[in-house]
Structures are given as C-alpha cells and as structure tokens.
Amino acid sequence: MTSKFRTKKVEVSYGDKKAIRDISLDIEKNIITALIGPSGCGKSTFLRCLNRMNDVIENCSIKGSIHLDEQDIYGPDIDPVELRARVGMVFQKANPFPKSIFDNIAYGPRIHGLASNDSELKDIVHNSLEKAGLMDEVKDRLNDQATGLSGGQQQRICIARAIAVSPEVILMDEPCSALDPIATAKIEELMSELCESYTIIIVTHSMQQAARVSKKTAFFHLGDLIEYNDTDKIFTQPENQKTQDYITGRFG
Amino acid sequence: MIRKSIQSRRARETRLKIYGITSICFALIMLATLLISIGLNGYSALQQAYFKLDISVNTEKFVDDSGAPDNNKMNLFNWDGLVQSALREFFPEVKDRDEKKELFAIISANAGYDLKEIIKKKALGSGSHTLSVWLHLSDDADQYLKGRLSIDIPEEDRRINNKQIAWVNSLVERDIAKLKFNKTFFTSADSREPESAGILGSVIGSALTLFVTIMFALPLAVMAAIYLEYFAKPGKITDFIEVNVNNLAAVPSIVFGLLGLSVFLSTFGLPRSAPLVGGLVLGLMTLPTIIIASRASIRSIPPSIREAALGLGASKMQAALHHVLPLATPGILTGTIIGMAQALGETAPLLMIGMVAFIIDIPTTFTSSATAMPVQIYMWSDSAERAFYERSSLAILFLVAFLISMNLLAVVLRKKFEKKW
Numbered sequence: 001m002t003s004k005f006r007t008k009k010v011e012v013s014y015g016d017k018k019a020i021r022d023i024s025l026d027i028e029k030n031i032i033t034a035l036i037g038p039s040g041c042g043k044s045t046f047l048r049c050l051n052r053m054n055d056v057i058e059n060c061s062i063k064g065s066i067h068l069d070e071q072d073i074y075g076p077d078i079d080p081v082e083l084r085a086r087v088g089m090v091f092q093k094a095n096p097f098p099k100s101i102f103d104n105i106a107y108g109p110r111i112h113g114l115a116s117n118d119s120e121l122k123d124i125v126h127n128s129l130e131k132a133g134l135m136d137e138v139k140d141r142l143n144d145q146a147t148g149l150s151g152g153q154q155q156r157i158c159i160a161r162a163i164a165v166s167p168e169v170i171l172m173d174e175p176c177s178a179l180d181p182i183a184t185a186k187i188e189e190l191m192s193e194l195c196e197s198y199t200i201i202i203v204t205h206s207m208q209q210a211a212r213v214s215k216k217t218a219f220f221h222l223g224d225l226i227e228y229n230d231t232d233k234i235f236t237q238p239e240n241q242k243t244q245d246y247i248t249g250r251f252g
Numbered sequence: 253m254i255r256k257s258i259q260s261r262r263a264r265e266t267r268l269k270i271y272g273i274t275s276i277c278f279a280l281i282m283l284a285t286l287l288i289s290i291g292l293n294g295y296s297a298l299q300q301a302y303f304k305l306d307i308s309v310n311t312e313k314f315v316d317d318s319g320a321p322d323n324n325k326m327n328l329f330n331w332d333g334l335v336q337s338a339l340r341e342f343f344p345e346v347k348d349r350d351e352k353k354e355l356f357a358i359i360s361a362n363a364g365y366d367l368k369e370i371i372k373k374k375a376l377g378s379g380s381h382t383l384s385v386w387l388h389l390s391d392d393a394d395q396y397l398k399g400r401l402s403i404d405i406p407e408e409d410r411r412i413n414n415k416q417i418a419w420v421n422s423l424v425e426r427d428i429a430k431l432k433f434n435k436t437f438f439t440s441a442d443s444r445e446p447e448s449a450g451i452l453g454s455v456i457g458s459a460l461t462l463f464v465t466i467m468f469a470l471p472l473a474v475m476a477a478i479y480l481e482y483f484a485k486p487g488k489i490t491d492f493i494e495v496n497v498n499n500l501a502a503v504p505s506i507v508f509g510l511l512g513l514s515v516f517l518s519t520f521g522l523p524r525s526a527p528l529v530g531g532l533v534l535g536l537m538t539l540p541t542i543i544i545a546s547r548a549s550i551r552s553i554p555p556s557i558r559e560a561a562l563g564l565g566a567s568k569m570q571a572a573l574h575h576v577l578p579l580a581t582p583g584i585l586t587g588t589i590i591g592m593a594q595a596l597g598e599t600a601p602l603l604m605i606g607m608v609a610f611i612i613d614i615p616t617t618f619t620s621s622a623t624a625m626p627v628q629i630y631m632w633s634d635s636a637e638r639a640f641y642e643r644s645s646l647a648i649l650f651l652v653a654f655l656i657s658m659n660l661l662a663v664v665l666r667k668k669f670e671k672k673w
Contacts, residue, residue, distance in 0.1 A: 056562060058486055085565035095556035097575060107574070108564040158560070165564055 004029040004169060004199045005050060010064035012045050012054065019045045020223045023064070027216075032191060032200045034210035034231065037220035038246065043203045046220070047171050050201065051087035052080040068169075085112055088162035092174040094154035096146035096161070101138055104146045104157055105129060108165035124164055132160035133190050152183025159190065163198075170194065172202040176209065188213050207247055211235050219243045287652070294645030300434035300447055301394035302386040303359065303423055305338045309371060310380045319378070326372065331364030335387065342428065343419060351415070358416050360388035362448045388436070388447035389429060391639035393420045397431060400638055411638075437643065441614045442628065446639030449632070451647050453614045457527055457607070457622030458596060460615060464531020465595050469538050470588055476539075477546035477584075478572050501540035508537045509604030517605060524606035525621040533601045538591035545587020549580040582669040589662035593655050599626040625651050 005027040012019045020042035027033050035043040045054070052073065054060045066073050073083055085108075096104050105125040108114075115121035125142075129135040134156045138149070146157050155175055162170055172191075176184040191200055191213050204210050210217050211231060218228040219242075227234060227243045238244045245251055313329065316322040336356055340346060346355050360366070370385050388394075392412045395401045397420065407413050412420075423429035441453025476497075484490040512533035516522045522529050553576050561571035577584075602608060608627050615622035623631070625647065632644035 051563070053559065053563065056559070081565050081567050083565075084563060089563035091556060091559060091563070093556055095554075095560040097557060097560065098579065107561070107566075111564070111566050111570055111574075161560075161564065 002029045003027060004068065005201075006067040006070075007049075008065045008067075010046065010049060010062065010066060012042070012049060012060065012062050014057070015059045018223060020220075023225045025218055025225060025228050027199065027201060029199050030195060030197070031215040032195045032202060032213050034214035034217045035201065035203045035220060036205075036207060036210050036217060036246075037226075038251065039205075040222075041220040042223045043218075043220045044173055047173055047201060047203050050169070050171055051084045051089055053084075053089065055080055085165050086167055087169040087171060088165055088167035090155070090158050090162055090170065090172045090175050092177055094151060094158050094178070096149075096154050096157045098145065098147050100143045101129075101146045101149075101157060102142040105161050105164045108161060112165060114165070128160040128164040131163050131194065132156045133186065133193075134160055150183070152179050152186060155179060155183070155187060156190065159187070159194075163194070167198065169199040169201065172200065174203050174205060177205060184209070207235075219246065221246070287649075290645050290648050290652075294642055294647075294649050296398045296400065297437060297639075297642040297646040298434055299398070299431040300436065301389040301397045301429060302432045303339075303389050303429040304384055304386050305335065306382060306384045307334060307338055307367065308380060308382045309334070309376070311376050311378050312380075315378065321375075326368060329368070331368045333364075335359065335363045335367055342423065342426070354413065354416055355419060358390055358393045358412075358420055360390050360445055360447045362443070362445050363387045366448070386432065388445075389420070391446040391637050392416075393429075394431075394447060395638045396420060397424070397429070400642070437646070441612050442610060442623070442631070443612055444610075446635075446637050446643060449640070449643060451625065451628060451650060453611060454623050454625045454628035454647075455650075457530075457611075457615050458624040460527035460618055460622060461530040461534060461602075461607075461624055462592055462596060464528055464618060465535040465538060466588065466592060468532055468535035469542055469591065472535075473539050473542035473588075474546050474577070474584060476543050477550055478577070480543075481547055481550045482568055482572055482576075497540050497543050501544060504600075505537055505598055506600040506604065508533050509601030511536065512601060512605045523619050523621075525609050525611070525623070526619045527615060527622045528618040529605050530602050530607050530622075530624065531618075533605060534595040534598060537598065537601060538595050541591040541594065542584070542587050545590070546580065546584045549583025549587065550576055552583065553579045582666040585665045585669070586662045589658055589665070593658045596624075596655060596658070597626055597651065599624075599630055602627050625654070 003026040007026075008024050010023040011021050023042075023046055035047060037043050048054045049062060049066060050068075050073075054062060062074065068083070068087065071078065097107065099107075102125055105128050106115075106121055109121060109124050115124055126135065129138065134153065137153060138144075146154065149157065155178075159170070159175075176187055179187070188209065191202070194200060202210075202214065214231045216229065217231045217234045219226045219234065219238075219240075221242055227238060227240045229239070234243060235247055238247065314322055314326045316325070336352075339355065339359060340352070343355060346352055366387055367385060374383075389397070392401065393416070396403070396412050396417060401410070401412060403410070403417065420429060436448060437450045439452055440448060440450035443449040480490065480494065480497075484493070512529055516529045516532055517524060557575050557579065558571050561575045562568070566574065599608075602624055607623050608631065609621060609623060610631070611621050611623050613620070629644045629647045629651065632640045632647065635641075
C-alpha cells in the first residue's frame with residue numbers, strides 16, 4: 001500500500017470562516033477514494049486543495065501540508081499549473097468548452113505540448129475518448145460542438161479531457177449529481193476501469209455510489225474528518241456515531 | 253375578494269402598458285420629427301445647378317519646349333477669362349463693366365479652376381479641341397433655382413438681383429443651365445464656395461481618426477479589463493483604479509481635448525489638426541466605456557469554463573485568452589462599437605486640438621491636416637450662405653446614417669459571435 005497524497009493538519013478558511021479543520025489523511029494509489037458528508041461539510045473544499053484550485057478563490061487561505069508523492073504541493077518550487085497537469089479535475093456540472101469535441105480533448109495536450117505533430121495529437125484524442133468509452137458514440141462527429149451532446153456524454157467528454165493530459169490523479173467533484181441513473185452507471189463503470197491506472201478521488205452525495213465504486217471512504221462533517229476507513233467497514237460497522245447516523249439517513 | 257383584486261391588478265397592468273407604449277411613441281415621434289425636418293432641409297443638397305459651356309482649347313499652349321505637358325503653363329493660363337468670354341456669348345447685350353461683374357457672379361467663382369481640372373483629367377492630345385463641359389452655377393443662382401431664395405423681399409436686400417435672375421432664367425430656358433446630381437458633394441473636401449464644398453474630406457478625416465481610436469483604445473481597454481477581472485488583487489489600489497475608470501467615463505469630453513492639447517501637442521509636439529492626435533484623444537475618451545463594457549462581458553462568462561481550463565493546467569493567461577476572451581468577444585465588440593459611435597459624433601475635444609480648421613485637401617495620412625464629420629457640420633452651419641445650410645443638413649443625415657449602420661453592425665456581430673452553451 002503506497003500513499004499518493006499525504007495531508008497533515010490541513011485547515012482552509014475563507015476570510016474569517018473556517019471551512020475545514022485539521023484534516024489529516026493519506027490517500028492510496030490506484031484506488032477510488034470517496035469523500036462523503038452532508039452539504040457544506042468541506043469535502044469539496046478539501047478536494048480542491050489537492051490541485052490548488054482554491055488558489056483561484058479570493059481570500060482563501062490554507063494551512064497545514066499536502067504532499068503528493070512526498071512533494072509538498074504548496075511548496076515554493078511547485079507551480080500550480082504543473083500540479084494541475086498531474087492532478088486533473090472533473091467538475092460537478094459538465095463544463096465542456098463551447099468548441100468541437102476534438103478541440104475539447106486536444107486542448108490539454110496542446111497547451112502542455114504533449115503532441116509534437118497532428119497525428120500524435122489525433123492519437124491522444126482517440127485514446128482518451130476510447131478510455132472514456134465515448135469513442136463509438138462520437139467517432140463520426142468529432143467536429144461537432146461538444147455542448148450539443150447529452151449531459152452524460154458531456155461529463156464523459158470532461159473525463160476524457162482530463163485523461164488526455166495523462167494525469168496521475170483525477171479529482172471528481174460530484175460528477176454524477178446532474179445525471180440520470182443510466183449515465184451515472186456508465187460513469188461509475190468508467191471509474192472502475194480508470195482506477196487501474198489512475199488514483200481517483202470522488203466527492204459524492206450518493207452513499208450508494210460511494211459504496212458501489214470506492215475502496216476507501218472518508219466521512220466529513222462540519223469541516224471535520226469524522227471517520228476514514230475501508231468502504232466496507234464504514235458502511236457496515238462504522239466506529240463513530242455520526243457516521244452511523246449519516247449512512248443510515250438520520251441526518252444530512 | 254380575489255376576483256376583485258385580480259380585476260384591479262389587470263387594470264393596473266393595462267395602465268402600465270399604455271404608459272409604456274405612449275412613451276415609446278413619444279420618443280419615436282420626436283426622432284421622426286428631427287429626421288424629417290433635417291431631411292427636408294437637406295435633400296436639395298443632393299442636386300446642384302450646373303451650366304453647360306462649349307469651350308475651345310488649344311493644348312499646344314500647355315506644353316513645354318520638348319512637347320511634354322507643362323502644369324505650370326496650365327496653371328498660369330487665364331481659365332476664368334475663357335469661361336467668362338464663353339458665357340458672354342450668350343448675353344451679347346452685356347457691355348458695361350459693372351454689368352459684366354454681375355453676370356459673372358451667377359457662375360461659380362471656382363468655374364475657371366474646375367474647368368482646368370476637367371481639362372487636366374481628360375488628358376487631351378495635342379491640337380485644338382472643342383468640348384462642352386458642365387460647370388457649377390454660383391450658390392445664389394443654385395438656391396434661386398431650387399426656390400430657396402425668396403424673391404419677394406426688396407432687391408437690395410437680396411443676394412441675387414433682378415438682372416441676374418433674368419439671366420439665370422434665360423439660361424434655363426435655353427436648356428443651358430439645370431439642376432443635376434451633386435457629385436461634387438461626395439467627391440471633394442471643404443471649400444469657401446458652397447457649390448465646390450463636399451464631405452469626402454471630413455469623411456476620410458473621421459475614418460482615419462476612428463482607425464487610430466480603435467487601434468489605441470481596444471487593446472488597452474481589453475487588457476485593462478482582463479487584468480482588473482482576473483489578475484488584480486482585491487484591495488485599496490484596485491478599488492481606487494475601479495472608481496477612477498468609472499469617473500473617467502463621466503468626464504466632459506472637452507477636458508480630453510485640453511489634455512490632448514497640453515500633452516500630445518505641447519509636450520510631445522505632434523502635428524496640429526492631425527487624425528493621429530484626434531484619434532488618440534477620442535481613444536482616451538472611449539477607453540473607460542470599452543473597459544466597463546469588456547469587464548461586464550467577461551464577468552458574464554460562466555466561471556465553470558475558466559475552471560475547466562485551469563483544472564487542465566492552463567495558466568491564468570491561457571484560460572483568459574483561449575476561453576474567456578473569445579466568449580466575451582460579442583459583448584466587447586458591442587461596447588467598442590458603441591464607444592466608436594460616441595467618438596464619431598464627438599466635436600468638442602477635436603476643437604481643442606485644431607481639427608476645426610478650413611481644410612480643402614482630402615487627408616491622405618494620419619498626420620496630414622484633417623477635419624471630422626461633426627466638425628464639418630459645425631463649421632458649415634456657422635456659414636452665412638444658404639447653400640451651406642442645406643449642405644450641413646445633408647451631412648447630418650449622413651452622419652446619422654453612419655451611426656445607425658455602426659449600431660446595426662454591433663447587433664449583427666453580436667448575433668454572429670454569440671455562442672450557446
């Protein structure tokens with residue numbers, strides 16, 4: 001068991017308001033880790049710390065340390081741009097660029113210079129779509145607007161777009177919250193396939209989803225990490241009363 | 253109870269609707285009145301009174317010893333005399349010196365010059381030629397033929413006396429004088445004589461000025477907007493800049509003219525009356541307008557697009573340039589075109605930097621002396637001649653048409669570049 005992320009006493013505050021406190025947890029490599037908890041518990045905030053997307057938000061300050069492969073990602077020698085190429089992100093609302101499907105996938109490789117010529121770029125795009133299980137659906141319309149696809153397809157475009165940069169970690173912030181059960185099933189299936197080569201961290205409101213796809217689960221409540229354990233343990237014999245209450249639907 | 257309240261609510265709604273329609277109608281009627289009154293004043297400037305002369309010239313007079321055309325000789329030739337003697341053939345009874353003077357006053361003072369230009373353009377071969385040319389009648393004869401000079405007032409108060417009226421009428425009867433399409437208005441620059449004055453000089457002056465304005469203001473404003481939206485750290489300094497940008501939009505335009513006078517002309521020593529300086533001054537004036545429009549447009553782009561780019565490892569700059577800016581383009585363009593329209597109609601700052609000058613040459617470069625359309629209108633409306641009055645009205649119509657088409661362009665561009673997501 002190797003840790004991909006090692007966080008110690010992470011504390012994030014927006015202005016005077018503390019969003020999360022004292023979060024220390026290690027995230028294992030090549031598995032799916034789920035972050036669950038009621039709304040406003042800080043799980044998305046924590047997720048966004050892992051690729052420094054919180055930097056964009058004004059008056060957001062972060063304390064503690066987060067190490068990716070033993071490297072402090074808030075250290076002075078780390079460029080957030082480089083970090084985000086290693087730690088990709090899929091957002092709650094599918095947000096494809098209003099461009100063609102091809103350009104959406106090709107954008108990451110283009111800005112990072114991952115392809116030296118057009119045919120290499122094409123290969124990357126095709127592989128990413130293949131991995132995202134989208135190739136058969138869109139192969140005839142790579143030049144169509146990505147925004148014209150269905151919601152589930154758009155979200156898989158976003159996943160393919162993240163994969164195209166060959167990240168080590170993919171962060172997913174409630175990727176299925178706006179999708180129907182069929183599209184959700186497809187994305188869950190995709191996650192299970194992807195976790196062989198990527199470390200995936202998913203924030204979800206659906207406890208069934210966490211139970212179905214993840215190997216480890218962390219339960220957040222009001223900015224605190226309440227419990228972090230194997231998913232089976234969390235859902236069958238939680239140690240903490242609050243976890244018990246949440247997963248049985250008594251609050252949240 | 254409820255039914256009663258619904259009734260009164262409906263009545264209120266109807267009343268509000270009526271108020272709205274009334275105010276729109278009022279605005280439209282005012283606009284229509286304005287345009288119609290200007291149109292009625294200006295339409296006659298589309299025509300100009302011309303007269304036809306048969307003239308004999310011997311081009312051998314205008315060549316130097318080697319036989320090449322000599323402009324100097326051409327300029328020295330007495331063209332006025334040629335026109336005048338040709339005109340006198342129609343009225344052999346005119347002998348008296350004073351009478352002759354009166355006769356020559358019914359044709360344009362520039363008739364000789366115009367004839368020379370016509371001959372020059374024709375590039376006749378060597379030898380003697382007889383050709384019939386159409387030349388301008390004077391502005392007073394022109395106004396009389398258009399019925400714009402009242403002949404009821406006493407002769408001594410009139411700009412055209414009874415004898416001249418008789419001559420003009422006789423020319424018209426003989427089919428030698430008539431109203432024709434006023435091409436000169438569209439092909440020449442300003443002149444002391446209304447019949448030789450045109451708007452082309454000021455249109456080109458305005459075009460050159462606006463080109464400088466857009467080249468100067470658009471990049472600066474867009475960069476400022478991106479910086480303020482995405483890079484500026486919130487704080488006292490940013491607030492200060494923001495307040496000042498908004499204040500700048502409210503500064504009277506004449507102040508920008510004073511700034512241009514003291515900075516561009518006095519300090520940098522740029523040429524006076526030049527479109528370059530006019531463009532810079534108008535650019536400073538429209539800068540805040542474009543900055544405000546661009547910021548609003550950038551802010552209206554969903555943050556998710558920017559987050560998507562940042563999440564892929566795009567730098568802030570790349571996210572702004574690759575994704576936000578293209579999507580914000582329609583809004584920025586609209587703001588820019590509205591700013592440009594504002595600049596096109598602006599007179600006051602141009603007065604301060606000397607663009608209110610009598611310039612008879614069509615400007616060709618950014619530093620040649622030029623005037624702009626609104627300034628031209630201002631100068632013409634200040635002239636005593638009736639003929640300038642109709643010309644300024646027609647020029648106003650052109651300016652308004654120009655502004656309307658610019659605003660239409662803004663709408664079309666907006667529609668074209670707008671993307672749905």
